[in-house]
Amino acid sequence: MLTNLRIRNFRMLEDLEIPKLGRVNLIVGKNNSGKSSILEALRLYTGKASPELMRRILISHDEYYDFNQNSNIENTNNWHGLKNLFTNREFPENENTFISIASEEGNLIKIEYVFYYIKEEPVIDNEGDIIDITSRRVIINQSELSTIEETSLPTPAIRITLKSGRNTLLDLNEDNRKRPLSVFWLLNAGDSLKCSFVSTTFSSTESLAKLWDQITIGPNEDIVLDALKIIDENIERLAFVESENRTGRLAIIKLKNSDTRIPLSSMGDGMSRILQLILSVFSAKDGLLLIDEFENGLHYSVQEEVWRIIFQLAKDLNIQVFATTHSWDCIESFTKAAVSSPEEGILLKVSKSKLTSDNGKIIATIYDEEALKTVTASALEVR
Known part of the structure; x- marks a missing residue:
């Protein structure tokens, strides 16, 4: 179970540090405060940033397309739409700027914008004759582009590195309608973690x-x-x-x-939403359950009881839950369920920092169960 989390350079989350997490975590904040981005970051972590997962995330936001200056849709058969996952919706120019989803244990997953070129080298026998030509892929950063020979055309790519240290490349010019063969071994690597995602829409x-x-x-x-x-x-x-x-x-x-x-x-x-929520819990056994806008379809009078079931199943099935909301009713029902449950519930408020030095950076404020007893709606700014 994750006890803390740090997300850097992912969407609007320039450097978000969450020092404490519980078994069940409710994320609150105003619109466009980064609530759903936290869920997406966790999806990338559990899904090892697979191309298919990134494709689904981009499509859900209509970010799968390129637009020219006349706002016309251009070629959509490459992976350049991945720039939307980075802060400012552009591939970073600084090689030290990359997407990082990490905990105290280190990087859980790292996504970098790099370049590579194919370097050919002769294979020479004992008599000095060239008997073969081998080629290998050489990865370089942007600062090294000027050192490449004109005959070696660098190709932009995304490098995905897992917690285990395994990594692979995704060619940005590759046809995104095909699943890249280079990622099969990465996706089948060990340390897989189940993840069940409940979106704002009904299944x-x-x-x-x-x-x-x-x-x-x-x-x-x-x-x-x-x-x-x-x-x-x-x-x-x-x-x-x-x-x-x-x-x-x-x-x-x-x-x-x-x-x-x-x-x-x-x-x-309400009936359909409860069925969707509870069925999704079982498929998340020993993993993560992510719920976007928990309260969708649920009358406030039933939310506390639904939360109680979520808390109990999270314990029984060894699941860590992350949910978002912008409803005070949802927060109240979560608080009542959290206080009465032996499993720890954490409320996480995301908002723009008021410190001038932070330049509007999104920060996290943690409310444990003791703090939840006295928190007010105005303090959380859920509207």
């Missing part, structure tokens, strides 16, 4: 069905049903069934003392 029914298939006919099925009963205590069964009139399965529920099957979606957004 498709088929996605939920696949998660349900993994836990059905077991004790976890009852946990899901108990969670749904927070909204309607008469819920007795949940199933995902095939339908000839639609693509994918349909989620239906059965109520007590009734043989009627009711579509889950007809029970309101």
Whole structure:
């Protein structure tokens, strides 16, 4: 479990230090304060900054495209959109500026903007004859570009280095519609950590069905049903069934003392959101659960009970939870659940520093459970 975190040069997080983390962490702050960027940084860490993951993150923000001076979309079949992940949305000119997601143990992952060129060298036999030509990739920094021979055209790339020290290159000019072969070994390296991400939007029914298939006919099925009963205590069964009139399965529920099957979606957004949250917990076992805008679809009156379930499952399944919110109701319900749970809950406020020397840098303020008892809405500036 991460006990602290430092994120540098990632999006608007120039140098964010989070000195303390708990089992369950709630991130608050105004719009555009960097809440979701923290979740994205954690996704990059657990996903080893895989090209497919970075592609999904860029697409979710419409950052996958290049625009010319006339605002027309240009070639989108390369990886130059990755510049949006760096501070100021540009690849850094300073070779000492790179994306770093780290803890006290050191870099968890490091993403650098570099260049490389192909250097050919002759293979000479004992008689001095050239019998072969070998080529190797030489990595250089921007300050070394002027030292390269004109015949060796440098290629821009992203170098990804994991905590273990393993690293690989992603050619920025490479066709991004193909998965680079060079990253397969990196992604399959050890020290993998599960991560389940719950976005602000509702998951498709088929996605939920696949998660349900993994836990059905077991004790976890009852946990899901108990969670749904927070909204309607008469819920007795949940199933995902095939339908000839639609693509994918349909989620239906059965109520007590009734043989009627009711579509889950007809029970309101809260029911769908709770199902999405709880099913996502199980797939994060021994890893991270990331929730963007926890309160989406949930009435304030049910949030405390949902938080209690999250705290308990986080302990039982050895999960560390990170969630964001801009709702005071969500903060109040989180506080009540955190104080009553043996697992530590931490509230993390992100905001612009008021120190002139920080030049508007995003900083973190930590509220442990004791501080949460007296914190006010005005102090957190959630609106």
